[in-house]
Amino acid sequence: MILFTILLSPFVVGTSTLPFFVNIAEAQTTEETQASAGVNQREPKRLALVVGIDDYPENPLRLPVRDAELITQQLELVGFEVMLIKNPTVGALEEARDLFIEKIQQSGEDVTALFFFAGHAVQFDGHNYLIPANSNIMPAPGQSAREPGKAVFRDRAVDAQRGILDYLNESGASQIIFVLDACRVNPFNPQHRATINVEGNGLAAMNAEPGGPDTFILFAAEPTRVAFDGVDNASNSPFTQAFANAISKPGSTLEAVYRQVYDQVKETTEGRQRPYQEGVLFRFTFREAEVSPELASGQISFTSGEAGVSPEFVSGQTRLLETGLERRQYDVIRDGADLLKQVLETKSINEIQKAAEAGDSESQYLLAIAYHVGQGVATDPKLTAYWLRRSATRGFSRAQFAYGQRLYWGWGEIEPNKAEGFDWWLVAAENANGSAMLEIGDTYRLGREGVPNQDFTQAEKYYNQALSIGHLEAETHLGHLYGMKATTAKKQGDTDAFEQASKKKLVYYQNAADKGSSVAMYELAYMYRYGDYVEVDLPKAIQWYKKSTTAGNSTAAEELANLYADESKTGLGEPQPEEAAKYFRIALELGSETAGVALADLIKKGKVTSKTPDEALNLYEQALANGSLRAASSLSEVYLKGELVEKDLKKAEQYALMALELLAMTEPDSEDAWPLYIRLAAYNLLKLYQEEGLQPAKPELVNKLVAQVGPLDGPMKRFTVPVACGAVTSSFHVYTWDWELDEPPTDAQFNWVKEARGCEVPTDVIESFQKLYKIARENNVSFSELTVYALGQASKKKGASEEEEAGNEQ
Structure with missing residues (x-):
């Protein structure tokens, strides 16, 4: 039998308004979750009792409840079934202990039991007493007080050894872990507030029972030393934060956990606090490593060259490329080109080609990138594929991943081959390429071509493999996965599953x-x-948008700009156009393809001051050069109205026709596919022909334009409808106007919301607009006006409300 005990200083428990009431939350962990989180199913069942107490009116603490919550989250992620108790009285704590012991006894012979405590604890007469809430043992801050007698501790506190650890010894658990993060302050010496190590004021040593289960006991600080409570703005104590980090890492054996906790706490507290362990470092791993030790450590090497390749060239290049082990999301073209440029600072393209021809796999990869981007050689898709494949077949994982990307997505002027591309990802993943693992996981998560069907279990398996080698984005993808699980649970009405998935x-x-x-x-x-x-x-x-922007995320910068520009009630109340412009410009610098048009729109509307007279026009032109349909439509409007430039009807027509041509090349899930952008181009053309008297360059289009736009002076109305975006119900603006097509204009807008935003409009809302459109056409009345009439009184029931006269010119 094995017992592992961890002791945390102060007790922390959620405050209750009822006497002796304690909230006990049991989080069930499924076998699927355990397996996918890197938990070995052959190990004992994992049960934990986590206690946090900060409700000491006479001597309050800040962090213990937060600490208990953090430990609960991390234990659940590694397969523990956790009983969390916040701010219990002595009776409630003993009741929770008894329930925990009963749970252990009912779970069979193979159980790992973990106890974690954060709160006040006091050493008296060689025993460590855990102080419950409302015990009235602690002195008020700033007051010196004599320690109570032994009887007071026995009646109002819980002996950590006799009242917890001995019970676990007799519970039948096969393994026990006991952790204490306690004694952060010496309550009977107000001068000692755990800012320095103080001799004689900490907890006493504890011992596992001879002949009993193997026991591991972990203290936040050495015996007789006080634990550090953290800086004023800390979210958790140094020990708790270190312990949470350590148990979440792949390969987290007891020995590895203790070493990491010791090192991190010592470093964080500048040597003032050093965790301490008692008992046995028995065989137990919180999260299994999912990649072989040889791969994870980089001990497996790939062929780096043959005769004719200089050792200096190969070794220097290998260090640059970190052969075989990818720890971050990898963009084949951008990062590959950056690496090529670095190598070309010391080596010529001829030297790279010579090494590639001699069989050096890394040089073959770099040469493929050179042919793809035209760096030092002319671009050549065939030679790109040739050298990528040669490098891939020689075992270079970046080339394997890149070749898989080329085949799966069809870049490089080839037709996609999903099956073969996916197979190359599998090969790269076997060679410890984290980016390939994430692509495979995404394919299973989304049910993309290449796998039989959507499979969350397989997705989680590959995400955890990426996490096990330290990939920086693995947990991001796990977050995406559990977001989809939460959405599924919400649709199914499974409240418990939704709560668990959302928490993870x-x-x-x-x-x-x-x-x-x-x-x-x-x-x-x-x-x-x-x-x-x-x-x-x-x-x-x-705050998070700004942090993401600082980290280089253009989408975050653009969303922040949109938030500052938002004039609706869902925004900040008062729009801040200059701040919006600032972040649109940042988004542009970070590579956004859509921020330029949005910024140009702000300038055109007079919301912000342009940096140069032609800034807006240049922004539109730059976006159009990148294939932006929205930019083409906007330029058409600019020349039609004479905004920013002199009015020019021929140019207005030219740009509107460009927008129509770009429609055929626009992906349905792109921003440019928003139906009102192409509608604006069609409207401008019809206005040019019917009101401005311009002779159409393409007369055959006129009838189609009439059908698509309807009367130029016809009403356009905007309504707000509910949409479900994942687990969030939000609002969305939909527009109506009178055209001559068979389906209502709302259908295309609802389809775009689904394709581009991943959101769903309620079926009854979609059908309501469709029915109103049918009635309007049958009775030859305005669809927009009928919608206003029909939905005006039913807005609360149907979730749609007319907001304003939208106007025809969008």
Whole structure:
């Protein structure tokens, strides 16, 4: 039998308004979750009792409840079934202990039991007493007091050894882990507030029972030393934060956990606090490593060259490329080109080609990139494919991943081959390429071509493999996965599954954001902006948007700009156009393809001052050069109205016709596919022909334009309808006008919301617009006016309301 005990200083428990009431939350962990989180199913069942107490009116603490919540989250992620208890009285704590012991006894012979405590604890007469809430043992801050007698501790506190550990010894658990993060202050010596190590004021040593289960005991600080409670703005104690980090890492054996906790706490507290362990470092792993030790450590090497390749060239290049082990999301073209440029600073393209021809796999990869981007050689798709494949077949994982990308997505002027591309990802993943693991996981998560069907279990398996080698975006993708699980649970009405999936999503995003993932930061901003599992908090959303932007995320910068520009009630109240322009410009610098048009629109409307007279026009032209349909439509309007430039009807027609041509090349899930952009181009053309008297360059289009646009002076109305975006119900603006096509104009808008935003409009809302359109056509009345009439009184029931006269010129 094995017992592992961890002791945390102060007790922390959620405050209750009822005497002796304690909230005990049991989180069930399924076998699927355990397996996917890197938990070995052959190990014992995992049960934990986590206690946090900060409700000490006479001597309050800040962090213990937060610490208990953090440990609960991390234990659940590694397969523990956790009983969390916040701010219990002595009776409630003993009751929770008894329930926990009963749970262990009912779970069979193979159980790992873990106890974690955060709160006040006091050493008296060689025993460590855990102080419950409302015990009235602690002195008030700033007051010196004599320690109570032994009888007081026995009646109002819980002996950690006799009242917890001995019970676990007799519970039948096969393994026990006991952790104490306690004694952060010496309550009977107010001069000692755990800011320095103090001899004689900490907890006493504890011992496992001889002949009993193997026991591991972990203290936040050495015996007789006080634990550090953290700086004023800390979210958790140094020990708890270190312990949470350690148990979440792949390959987290007891020995590895203790070493990491010791090192991190010592470093964080500048040597003032050093964790301490008692008992046995028995065989137990919180999260299994999913990649072989040889791959994870980089001990497996790939062929780096043959005769004719200089050792200096190969060794220097190998260090640059980190052969075989990818730890971050990898963009084949951008990052490959950057690496090529670095090598070309010391080596010529001829030297690279010579090494490639001699069989060096890394040089073959770099030469393929050179042929793709035209660096030092002329671009050649065939030679790109040739050298990528040669490098891939020689075992270079980046080339394997890149070749898979080329085949799966069809870049390089070839037809996609999903099956073969996916197979190359599998090969790259076997060679420890984290980006390939994430692509495979995404394919299973989304049910993309290449796999039999959508499979969350397989997706989680590959995401965890990427996490096991330290990939920086693995937890971001796990957050995406649990977001989809939460959405599915919500649709099915499974409240418990929704709660568990949402909690894990939040934890994964927080972990990834802490590691620097700009995507995870963006997702957290979204959650706080729209109240996805958390309370709506716009200041916190803005904070995460800014962090994501600083980390290089152009989408975050653009969303922040949109938020500042928002004039509706869902925005900040008062629009801040100059701030919007600032972040649109940042988004442009970060590579956004859509921020330029949005910024140009602000300038055109006179909301912000342009930096140069032609800034807006140049922004439109730059976007059009990149194939932007929206930019073409906007330029058509600019020349039609004479905004920013002199009125020019021929140019207005030219740009509108460009927009129609670009429609055929526009992906349905892109921003440019928003139906009102192409509608604006069609409207401008019809206005040119019917009101401005311009002779059509393409007369055959006129009848189609009439059918698509309807009367130029016809009403256009805007309505707000509910949409379900993942687990969040939000609002969306939909527009109506009178055209001559068979389906209502709302259908295309609802389809775009689904394709481009991944959101769903309720079926009854869609059908309501369709029925109204049918009635309008049958009775030869205005669809827009009928919709206003029909929905005016039913807005609350149907979730749609007319907001304003939208006007025809969008």
